[in-house]
Amino acid sequence: MGSAREQTWREERDAKVIPITKRRGVPAARPPQADDQQQGARTPGPEGGQGGQGGEGGVAEAVAQAVGNALAGPLGGVAGRVLGDGWERRAANGLGFLRRRLTGDYRVDEFGFDEELTEQVFLSLMRPLADKYFRVDVRGAENLPAKGGALVVANHSGVLPLDALMTQVAIHDHADRHLRMLAADLVFVLPVVNELARKAGHTLACNEDAQRLLENGEIVGVWPEGFKGIGKPFADRYKLQRFGRGGFVSSALRAGVPIVPCSIVGAEETYPMIGNAKTLARLLGLPYVPITPTFPWLGPLGALPLPTKWVIQFGEPIPTDAYPPEAADDPMLMFNLTDQVRETIQHTLYRMLVQRRSVFF
Secondary structure, three states: HHHHHHHHHHHHHHHHOOOOOOOOOOOOOOHHHHHHHHHOOOOHHHOOOEOOHHHHHHHHHHHHHHHHHHHHHHHHHHHHHHHHHOOHHHHHHHHHHHHHHOOOOOOOOOOOOOOOHHHHHHHHHHHHHHHHHHOEEEEEEEHOOOOOOEEEEEEEOOOOOHHHHHHHHHHHHHHHEEEEEEHHHHHHOOOOHHHHHHHOOOOOOOHHHHHHHHHOOEEEOOOOOOOOHHOOOOHOOOOOOOOOHHHHHHHHHHHHHEEEEEEEEEEOOOOOEEOOOOOHHHHHHHOOOOOOOOOOOOOOHHHHOOOOOOEEEEEEEEOOOOHHHHHHHHHHHHHHHHHHHHHHHHHHHOOOOOOOOOOOO
């Protein structure tokens, strides 16, 4: 009897202390609180940024650790000789950028602008083109406001919109501001280009978007000549085309921000357009297909821009805050301000051309 009672007591004791084990291939149960915490870690972050997931965060940490260990070893000395001073800081910034990309810990605004991607990737790729290839000389950067909205209005030329990209680099590097460019409809229907343009801060060229950006304190860039300017024959170089109906003036008046005229010399000669394959352009749905002294004769090499010397001049701002918002509905005022901006840019171009020593130097 005693032995049977002792055996029963042992079985009851073991049943109380032995934990429930999971069967092979069946996940163990988790308390509800743990589930809630794990779901919270995947919640999208503020302003469009995505919160990191555990798996992605682990991958990012593993990659960063592996690269860091490699650079801390023998590769560190090689990196110092090849990359020069400050390579550790640049490597740390690069690893931090990679980690944030993998975990989704970055912000995108309502227009799709990804500030970090623009600074770390887009501008970094464009900067050597501006500094070393076109050797852009930036003048009048002090005319750009240190804070608050402003509308930069520039001439457009050169077959491809390189002048807009170089202006974006110039404003960032010389005024420490981001240029939010108004782009044509064509940009937003092209695969890949559409997504890249959004992330770089470009938006559709319409008054509503322009006014919202200006009221938010952004510097907005517009090229009123559009395709008429960028696709004009080389014989008409530096002759401004029609500025449209002056919609950019309306946006500036309603937002009460200054208009900064911008004159660009050097872009006209990057792709001297001596002809236009109009039939091919219609078949492809493009505004033009350029024929230059090098394209299409040299094949892919003909697509390389000529290394001209560039000058970007920001003129004195034209204030609009003295006008009431309803002044944007006055067609005569709109015409006068549009004409004033256009004439300012045209006269500045003529003056810069007279002072220019050479197209390439």
